[in-house]
Amino acid sequence: xxxxxxxxxxxxxxxxxxxxxxxxxxxxxxxxxxxxxxxxxxxxxxxxxxxxxxxxxxxxxxxxxxxxxxxxxxxxxxxxxxxxxxxxxxxxxxxxxxxxxxxxxxxxxxxxxxxxxxxxxxxxxxxxxxxxxxxxxxxxxxxxxxxxxxxxxxxxxxxxxxxxxxxxxxxxxxxxxxxxxxxxxxxxxxxxxxxxxxxxxxxxxxxxxxxxxxxxxxxxxxxxxxxxxxxxxxxxxxxxxxxxxxxxxxxxxxxxxxxxxxxxxxxxxxxxxxxxxxxxxxxxxx
Amino acid sequence: xxxxxxxxxxxxxxxxxxxxxxxxxxxxxxxxxxxxxxxxxxxxxxxxxxxxxxxxxxxxxxxxx
Amino acid sequence: xxxxxxxxxxxxxxxxxxxxxxxxxxxxxxxxxxxxxxxxxxxxxxxxxxxxxxxxxxxxxxxxxxxxxxxxxxxxxxxxxxxxxxxxxxxxxxxxxxxxxxxxxxxxxxxxxxxxxxxxxxxxxxxxxxxxxxxxxxxxxxxxxxxxxxxxxxxxxxxxxxxxxxxxxxxxxxxxxxxxxxxxxxxxxxxxxxxxxxxxxxxxxxxxxxxxxxxxxxxxxxxxxxxxxxxxxxxxxxxxxxxxxxxxxxxxxxxxxxxxxxxxxxxxxxxxxxxxxxxxxxxxxxxxxxxxxxxxxx
Numbered sequence: 025x026x027x028x029x030x031x032x033x034x035x036x037x038x039x040x041x042x043x044x045x046x047x048x049x050x051x052x053x054x055x056x057x058x059x060x061x062x063x064x065x066x067x068x069x070x071x072x073x074x075x076x077x078x079x080x081x082x083x084x085x086x087x088x089x090x091x092x093x094x095x096x097x098x099x100x101x102x103x104x105x106x107x108x109x110x111x112x113x114x115x116x117x118x119x120x121x122x123x124x125x126x127x128x129x130x131x132x133x134x135x136x137x138x139x140x141x142x143x144x145x146x147x148x149x150x151x152x153x154x155x156x157x158x159x160x161x162x163x164x165x166x167x168x169x170x171x172x173x174x175x176x177x178x179x180x181x182x183x184x185x186x187x188x189x190x191x192x193x194x195x196x197x198x199x200x201x202x203x204x205x206x207x208x209x210x211x212x213x214x215x216x217x218x219x220x221x222x223x224x225x226x227x228x229x230x231x232x233x234x235x236x237x238x239x240x241x242x243x244x245x246x247x248x249x250x251x252x253x254x255x256x257x258x259x260x261x262x263x264x265x266x267x268x269x270x271x272x273x274x275x276x277x278x279x280x281x282x283x284x285x286x287x288x289x290x291x292x293x294x295x296x297x298x299x300x301x302x303x304x305x306x307x308x309x310x
Numbered sequence: 311x312x313x314x315x316x317x318x319x320x321x322x323x324x325x326x327x328x329x330x331x332x333x334x335x336x337x338x339x340x341x342x343x344x345x346x347x348x349x350x351x352x353x354x355x356x357x358x359x360x361x362x363x364x365x366x367x368x369x370x371x372x373x374x375x
Numbered sequence: 376x377x378x379x380x381x382x383x384x385x386x387x388x389x390x391x392x393x394x395x396x397x398x399x400x401x402x403x404x405x406x407x408x409x410x411x412x413x414x415x416x417x418x419x420x421x422x423x424x425x426x427x428x429x430x431x432x433x434x435x436x437x438x439x440x441x442x443x444x445x446x447x448x449x450x451x452x453x454x455x456x457x458x459x460x461x462x463x464x465x466x467x468x469x470x471x472x473x474x475x476x477x478x479x480x481x482x483x484x485x486x487x488x489x490x491x492x493x494x495x496x497x498x499x500x501x502x503x504x505x506x507x508x509x510x511x512x513x514x515x516x517x518x519x520x521x522x523x524x525x526x527x528x529x530x531x532x533x534x535x536x537x538x539x540x541x542x543x544x545x546x547x548x549x550x551x552x553x554x555x556x557x558x559x560x561x562x563x564x565x566x567x568x569x570x571x572x573x574x575x576x577x578x579x580x581x582x583x584x585x586x587x588x589x590x591x592x593x594x595x596x597x598x599x600x601x602x603x604x605x606x607x608x609x610x611x612x613x614x615x616x617x618x619x620x621x622x623x624x625x626x627x628x629x630x631x632x633x634x635x636x637x638x639x640x641x642x643x644x645x646x647x648x649x650x651x652x653x654x655x656x657x658x659x660x661x662x663x664x665x666x667x668x669x670x671x672x673x
Contacts, residue, residue: 037469048481054498070506115388116388131390134393144599146400148404149400149404152634182392214381243487246601246625249625263491264490281495288486292479300550304589341646345429349433
């Protein structure tokens with residue numbers, strides 16, 4: 025009796041999770057199927073088997089100069105942002121964790137608000153700021169943050185820094201302060217303490233911060249679409265352009281989308297355990 | 311009354327608040343009142359009435375809330 | 376004293392960036408919001424108009440409509456995610472072979488770029504070759520076209536959000552559920568409670584803080600959603616059926632270059648978000664038991 029119950033229980037759990045996995049994977053698989061179809065095959069009845077792989081969707085995109093530019097921009101911006109965020113967050117978290125700073129609780133809460141603020145509310149303010157306020161010079165030698173890599177890198181810090189600080193806080197707090205006290209007694213300065221003691225001990229947490237900041241910057245679309253024109257466009261804006269400009273080329277669009285997906289899949293496979301801690305700002309440990 | 315950290319207290323507002331919270335609530339009330347006033351009441355009463363009401367309300371909240 | 380200065384020094388780059396790119400825009404926008412200013416109109420100067428921009432805003436049907444769409448979307452999406460997520464988390468509590476694999480697959484949507492998710496769902500639902508309209512037509516004889524039918528479009532964006540974010544709810548609640556102490560549940564079982572009673576009177580009260588945390592994060596994120604809806608419904612169509620506040624600003628207000636009015640709207644959007652964020656935060660911290668006298672936990 026008990027045994028049959030257990031078997032039914034197992035069967036139900038498996039059934040449920042196979043359905044869930046199918047619901048998750050089939051839409052992604054369908055995208056890959058579309059990316060493997062030529063324009064002619066596109067309107068065939070939907071099926072899930074790839075009969076012939078139409079590689080041209082991919083090669084066309086990859087050999088496209090504009091798209092190469094987008095790809096490189098995305099890589100530059102995400103990488104620079106991730107490194108900057110990790111370094112700054114390490115410094116900030118060390119300060120918040122080890123020093124009694126007046127108002128540090130409020131700093132903590134303010135960073136959370138900034139992460140929660142709707143990006144759409146930032147669009148116009150930042151556009152005005154990037155084109156009007158943070159601008160040097162006039163006429164042709166005019167320089168502003170609009171359509172620059174630096175603009176986007178700094179901007180993504182606003183959303184990634186709070187998350188990184190919240191994530192790292194628990195990790196740095198867990199490193200016993202006696203360790204750095206001992207180093208200070210031996211005559212080390214703060215820079216040495218951070219690089220020689222904190223850095224190695226917090227390395228796994230820093231790696232997670234780096235990876236997740238990277239993927240968040242890689243995935244961002246709204247700001248990249250409104251605060252760039254040509255020079256600093258990213259791959260996500262390229263994806264949206266496929267729909268609006270070339271309209272009907274669904275195969276190429278699916279190919280770009282598949283390419284955009286690759287880093288996400290890698291992150292999910294290797295950093296799966298830390299994603300929830302990252303998305304809940306370290307509030308929930310898995 | 312227990313003395314909470316940061317002088318939190320609870321009078322007529324339904325939650326424990328400190329000075330910062332009460333200023334914040336006053337500003338939220340001020341904005342909300344003005345927006346609703348402009349939508350529904352400005353045809354009959356000028357907006358200044360809303361300003362006066364919300365300043366009085368803000369004072370009450372900050373002082374006694 | 377000296378060491379505190381080092382602390383502030385370490386914190387300063389972060390604070391400077393957050394201040395310059397995160398706070399200065401809003402101070403600027405607070406100022407611009409009181410002016411009529413359009414760089415591409417005949418009169419490029421800023422004219423002070425007082426609260427007129429806000430007066431226009433409270434009567435702007437399209438703005439209020441977008442606000443209403445956003446609230447409806449958030450409500451339905453988050454409630455469904457919470458129910459489904461709780462159910463899935465319960466089922467992940469026991470061990471079974473292959474669980475790790477299912478978890479990895481389940482986590483995947485969380486890391487996909489929102490714009491890609493929009494693209495994926497667009498490919499699924501596009502009339503002509505998408506499988507969803509095809510199957511609905513052939514199996515149930517339902518005419519599914521999110522380019523025309525407003526209700527279907529709205530339902531689709533909710534389904535997409537469920538697909539995207541339920542894993543987050545599942546995994547967070549799972550972390551909470553596995554951290555629960557076993558004793559209360561065992562005690563209730565000894566007392567002869569059935570599984571529904573255990574869930575209702577033991578698990579749910581113990582899970583309240585984590586459920587509130589999940590709700591907090593999910594609601595704030597759902598209110599922000601722009602990318603995937605914009606991609607799926609091509610800017611909030613049909614009509615304004617799926618035009619959330621974010622899309623309204625992005626697709627309608629931003630291109631109009633009506634900076635004074637747009638500033639007022641951005642600020643008001645931020646106002647709504649902060650009020651909701653604060654209400655949730657208060658309910659999160661004050662319900663979590665700074666008072667032990669309301670019988671919440673015993």
